[in-house]
Amino acid sequence: MQERHHLDRAQQPASIDDMEPEAFRAYAHEVVDWIADYLTNVESYPVLAHTAPGDIRRALPAQAPAQPESMGSVLEDFERVIMPGITHWNVPGFMAYFANTASGPGILGEMLTGALNVNAMLWRTSPAATELEQVTLDWLRQMLGLPDPLFGVINDTASSGVLYALAAAREALPLHIRQNGMAGRADMPRLRFYASREAHSSVEKAGIVLGVGQAGLRKIDVDDQFRMDAGLLEQAIREDIAEGWQPFAVVATVGTTSTTSIDPVPEIADICERYGLWLHVDGAYGGSAAVDPSMQWVLTGCERADSIILNPHKWLFTPMDCSIFYTRKPDVVKAAFSLVPEYLRNTESAGDEVPNLMDYGTSLGRRFRSLKLWMILRYFGQEGMAARIHQHIRLAQLFAQWVDDSPSFERMAPSPFSTVCFRAHPRGLDDEAQLEALNERIMNHTNESGRFFLSHTKLHDQFTMRVAIGNLRTSEQHMRALWDDLQAMLAAETNNK
Ligand SMILES: Cc1ncc(COP(=O)(O)O)c(C=O)c1O
Numbered sequence: 001m002q003e004r005h006h007l008d009r010a011q012q013p014a015s016i017d018d019m020e021p022e023a024f025r026a027y028a029h030e031v032v033d034w035i036a037d038y039l040t041n042v043e044s045y046p047v048l049a050h051t052a053p054g055d056i057r058r059a060l061p062a063q064a065p066a067q068p069e070s071m072g073s074v075l076e077d078f079e080r081v082i083m084p085g086i087t088h089w090n091v092p093g094f095m096a097y098f099a100n101t102a103s104g105p106g107i108l109g110e111m112l113t114g115a116l117n118v119n120a121m122l123w124r125t126s127p128a129a130t131e132l133e134q135v136t137l138d139w140l141r142q143m144l145g146l147p148d149p150l151f152g153v154i155n156d157t158a159s160s161g162v163l164y165a166l167a168a169a170r171e172a173l174p175l176h177i178r179q180n181g182m183a184g185r186a187d188m189p190r191l192r193f194y195a196s197r198e199a200h201s202s203v204e205k206a207g208i209v210l211g212v213g214q215a216g217l218r219k220i221d222v223d224d225q226f227r228m229d230a231g232l233l234e235q236a237i238r239e240d241i242a243e244g245w246q247p248f249a250v251v252a253t254v255g256t257t258s259t260t261s262i263d264p265v266p267e268i269a270d271i272c273e274r275y276g277l278w279l280h281v282d283g284a285y286g287g288s289a290a291v292d293p294s295m296q297w298v299l300t301g302c303e304r305a306d307s308i309i310l311n312p313h314k315w316l317f318t319p320m321d322c323s324i325f326y327t328r329k330p331d332v333v334k335a336a337f338s339l340v341p342e343y344l345r346n347t348e349s350a351g352d353e354v355p356n357l358m359d360y361g362t363s364l365g366r367r368f369r370s371l372k373l374w375m376i377l378r379y380f381g382q383e384g385m386a387a388r389i390h391q392h393i394r395l396a397q398l399f400a401q402w403v404d405d406s407p408s409f410e411r412m413a414p415s416p417f418s419t420v421c422f423r424a425h426p427r428g429l430d431d432e433a434q435l436e437a438l439n440e441r442i443m444n445h446t447n448e449s450g451r452f453f454l455s456h457t458k459l460h461d462q463f464t465m466r467v468a469i470g471n472l473r474t475s476e477q478h479m480r481a482l483w484d485d486l487q488a489m490l491a492a493e494t495n496n497k
Contacts, residue, residue: 019071027071034075035107039090042473046450047091049084056085087453092473093482096455098257098285098419099470102319105379109372110319120366121358123348130357133370136377137324143382144287144310145296147303151330153360154322154369158284158309159202161325162251164333164361165307166193166206169249169278171336172329178336182211189246193277194236196220196228196263198256200282225414226261226459228252234271241275249278252305254298255286258457258466259413259421262286265301273304281308284323286417288315289393292386298416307333312373315392315418315470316385322369325360334359392418392469395479399467402483408490412459418469421459424490436463442489452482 019027059081089100102110120129137152155161170177175188182188191212195203197219207217218240220233237247250272252263265281272279281287281302287310289295302308307327312318327333338359349356358364380388396418403409403422412421423439439456443465446452457464467482 023071027075030075039104042088042090043092045086045088045091047088047094047453048447048450049087050450051085056081090471090473091451091453092471092475092478093452094471095467095469095474095482096453097466097468098314099468099474100314100320101317101470101472103317103376103380103472105375106317106319106372109375113368113371116368116371118368120368121364122344122346122356123354124346126368127354129366129368129370130354132368132374133357134355136370136374137326139377140291140324140373141326143377143385144290144299145293146290146299146308146326150308150326150328151355152324152326153357154366154373155325155361155363156321156323157202158200158282158311158323159205160361160363161307161309161323162200162202162280162282163206163209164325164337165251165278165280165309165327166210166249167336168307168327168329168333169193169280170210170212172278172332173246173248175246189244191216192218192240192245192247193249193251194218194220194233194247195251196222196226196253196256198222198226198228198258198261199251199253200257200284203251203282222261226256226259228263228268230264230267230271233268234274237271237275237277247275247277249280251280251282253286254281254283254302255289255417257285258459258464260286260415260417260419261413262298262416265299265305267301269301269304278307279305281305284309284311285314285419288312289389289417291316291382292389292393294386295389295393312376315389316373317376317380317388317472318373322373330355330360333361337361388472389418392474395469395474395476396420396467398476399479399483406487409486412462412464420467421457421464422467423462423464424486424493426490426494432462438490438493439463439465441493442486445489446482446485449485452485 088094090102118126118129120126120133123130133154141148141150141152170191193207193212193216195217204214204217208214218236220228220236223229233250240247250268252265252268254262254265269279283299283302286298287308290299306329307325310324312322312324313320346356348354357366396415400411400415400420403411403420408424408426409422410425412423423435424442425435429435440463443454443456446454454465454467457466
């Protein structure tokens, strides 16, 4: 990017203005051109940064800048110093963790959000931000096939959302914990909640933050398809009640992190109803698939959940961050979190017409995240989003089929979404330590190639590679190239013996 000193009078030491509007316009055009070029040529970047720990930090001055610098030189350093340390989630070969996409309309939404810079803490601090969030989340609810009424707010992450869900579940107990806390109370039973062994670590973290401790989460074993065993869940609840625990919530997952398994939500909902427990569904990854009507079955039973999360920043083409928290019990969530000091008092939310979004979590300040999601929903429409989700699932099915048809690879779990768990398992090699070393080498070589990035997990204690498709640029050609590379690497490994 070029220097534009002459436009940048506001960076003169004497000035206390913001950047000059004309300088802003020029730099903004430059930055937008840069973004368009970057996205066009993204495959020329290595997916994983080739930097050693500390390289980027050492390349930056330790001393804070005392004098103004031109934006031109800042942008130059962005390219020279920062870019080499970027892991390129936009490269179509990025298939690690849960791959995602910052789509064009989403990036445009982020730009406008930055420019407007509203804080959507109260309705009055930007009525459009509050009301657009309500409308957009209701549109998405319709697209997902979830019944009305369902109240939604947008948080930064699913990790925040599960914390809020469990705080609401705790609030629903007749123990006045909000008022009196839990410590040192003779009348306080030990609280327990439940999730499968495959649930995301954020569930356990929420228990730590809420003061129920890691012991307060009982992890339920899974069946041979990595789904929570509902029979064992009920047995655990009964045992705990008999031992004096107070069960208060169950977290079911639609699309677990390692294998994308789907817990049996209808059976879990029955159990929650029988024992009066809050049912939270973590659909951070898998929930988004339901925008494709042929995938709406994945949310079966979720209409009975007290709260549900899904992350458009995982699989709905939305730039980080955007995590949706839906609840059928907004009053309970509000009872857990609403605290209005004089300086935030207002009259508008006295009626039911408009909420103050600060009342539904710990954050006061809130970004205008619904703008980008609204632009994405409109730009692609449900049909466009469904077609893209469908394509990702098709590519995963194709890859899974190649694995299944190969005598030298094996699938490690069912693939209901766009993620495939697999490993190399050549005939005659059955030593688990050797298989782990072999698969780790194959994955590391794949990742060193710069074209692909895979991550791993362990299933039944066996090292497992994961291919997760969530990038709009990933095509069948990329899948074929990855498969060819994996086969070639295995062949090279076998020949080296
Ligand atoms: C199933 C599931 N739940 C929750 C999370 C946490 O998401 P976030 O990064 O939004 O906190 C993840 C992250 O991968 C996940 O896979």
